[in-house]
Amino acid sequence: MVGSAIVRALERGGVKAVCRSRSELDLARQDEVEEFFATENPDQVFMAAARVGGIQANNEFPADFIAENLLIQTNIITSAFKAGVKRLLFLGSSCIYPKFADQPMREEALLTGPLEPTNEPYAIAKIAGIKMCESYRRQYGCDFRSLMPTNLYGPNDNFDAVTSHVLPALLRRFHEASARGTDRVTVWGSGRPKREFLHVDDLAVACVHFMGLPAEQFWSAVDARCAHVNIGTGTDISIADLARLIARITQFEGAIGFDSSKPDGTPRKLLDVSRATSMGWSATIDLQSGIESVYQWMLEEGPLV
Ligand code: GFB
Numbered sequence: 001m002v003g004s005a006i007v008r009a010l011e012r013g014g015v016k017a018v019c020r021s022r023s024e025l026d027l028a029r030q031d032e033v034e035e036f037f038a039t040e041n042p043d044q045v046f047m048a049a050a051r052v053g054g055i056q057a058n059n060e061f062p063a064d065f066i067a068e069n070l071l072i073q074t075n076i077i078t079s080a081f082k083a084g085v086k087r088l089l090f091l092g093s094s095c096i097y098p099k100f101a102d103q104p105m106r107e108e109a110l111l112t113g114p115l116e117p118t119n120e121p122y123a124i125a126k127i128a129g130i131k132m133c134e135s136y137r138r139q140y141g142c143d144f145r146s147l148m149p150t151n152l153y154g155p156n157d158n159f160d161a162v163t164s165h166v167l168p169a170l171l172r173r174f175h176e177a178s179a180r181g182t183d184r185v186t187v188w189g190s191g192r193p194k195r196e197f198l199h200v201d202d203l204a205v206a207c208v209h210f211m212g213l214p215a216e217q218f219w220s221a222v223d224a225r226c227a228h229v230n231i232g233t234g235t236d237i238s239i240a241d242l243a244r245l246i247a248r249i250t251q252f253e254g255a256i257g258f259d260s261s262k263p264d265g266t267p268r269k270l271l272d273v274s275r276a277t278s279m280g281w282s283a284t285i286d287l288q289s290g291i292e293s294v295y296q297w298m299l300e301e302g303p304l305v
Contacts, residue, residue: 001156001200002091003048009204018042028068033075037083045080045088046207047073047129055118055188055265057163062121069125077132081142088144089211090133092126092228094196094269095119096148104234104272107148107226116266130228138224143215147206150232150271154200154294159303167197170243171295174250175304183254185247188262191240196232196270199290202283206231209281221279232271233283249291 007017018040026032027049051068058065073090080088097105098113110130115123133144153167161169170187177185210218210229222229237245243256276282298304 001154001158002152002203003046004156005154005200005204006046006048006207009201009208013208017046027075028071030075030079033079034082037079037085041083043086044211045076045085046211047076047088047090049076050091052122053158053163054165054169055263058119058122059263065119066121066125069122070128073125073129073132077129077136077144080144081136081140086143087211087215088133088142089207090129090144090146091207092130092146092148093123094148094150094230094232094271095123095266096126096130097269099266101269103268104270105230106272107222107228107230107275110226110228118263118265134225134227137219137227143218145210145218146228147203147210147231148228148271149203149206150196150198150230150269152198152200152203153290155297155302157200157294159298166195166239166242167246167291168294170246171250171291171298172303174243174246174252175295175298177254178250178252184257185243185252185254186257186259187239187243188259189239189264190260191243191258192238193264193266194236194238194268194270195242196234196236197242197287197290198232198283199285199294202233202285203231205284206276206281210279213279218279221275229276229279230271230273231276231281232273233287234271234273235287236268236270237287245288246291249288249295 010017025036049072051065097109099116101109130146133146136142136144157168158164159168159172
């Protein structure tokens with residue numbers, strides 16, 4: 001989802017990215033990654049590849065989430081360094097911040113408290129990625145930057161009922177209930193947690209923007225030991241309200257129930273986006289029109305077609 005959105009954003013600016021599919025290049029294999037960098041010699045690297053999933057996938061496969069992400073990012077960052085890559089953009093996640101961080105969460109909240117247990121292994125891998133980028137800058141002067149996107153959604157998302165994130169999961173569940181005339185849809189957890197959702201095309205514009213900022217401009221706007229930049233909309237919504245919004249969009253008219261046997265996860269994770277705004281980027285796609293466009297994509301080209 002993220003990689004294809006970045007490719008689209010680059011193409012709009014007349015840039016053709018060098019890409020490899022999962023079957024062509026196994027990023028968990030250091031020899032393959034080093035060979036890729038030696039062959040292609042890229043000057044800039046967008047790191048969109050990661051093992052990702054929703055709350056249940058994180059909870060059930062913690063070893064895979066920490067191990068695969070550490071391998072992928074370590075292989076790419078070390079190979080990029082060896083190959084003399086001029087600029088690299090690492091993508092983290094808003095789950096790097098403490099479970100009970102003050103809201104909205106500023107970049108400085110990193111490593112100030114315990115993490116949310118359902119995604120701690122994934123968050124630790126992402127924190128390691130941020131610290132690797134900062135360390136290569138401190139020790140070798142590399143221009144390796146990090147962005148922390150909030151919960152993302154968009155075309156090419158994972159719509160699997162079990163491993164997906166909440167937004168694609170509910171879009172699919174409400175659509176199917178609406179199409180079949182089912183009278184009740186169940187939403188995991190209490191419905192009370194709040195989340196901030198960013199359309200992936202907004203993230204892609206942010207990636208191109210922050211990659212393009214001249215080094216002096218980028219590094220003078222951040223602290224060298226807290227150099228990541230939050231990327232979000234600055235507003236959040238409860239899961240119950242998200243479910244009602246998706247019900248309206250999919251024209252589902254039945255009842256909405258909540259399954260309290262499923263975990264809620266972090267109560268709230270709203271990003272403070274003032275650093276990104278002061279550096280010239282802000283989100284443009286509002287939640288309702290973003291979901292409507294993904295629903296359209298889902299019906300025309302998505303997993304149900
Ligand atoms: O999107 P989600 O899986 O990710 O869940 P997190 C968000 C909230 O939606 C939780 C509730 O409170 C879920 O219990 N929810 C309700 C559902 N119905 C559903 C459903 O059908 N599917 C899903 N998946 N959730 C993930 C992290 O946390 O967010 C990752 O585990 C990553 O590491 C990602 O950071 C962005 O926001 O809770």
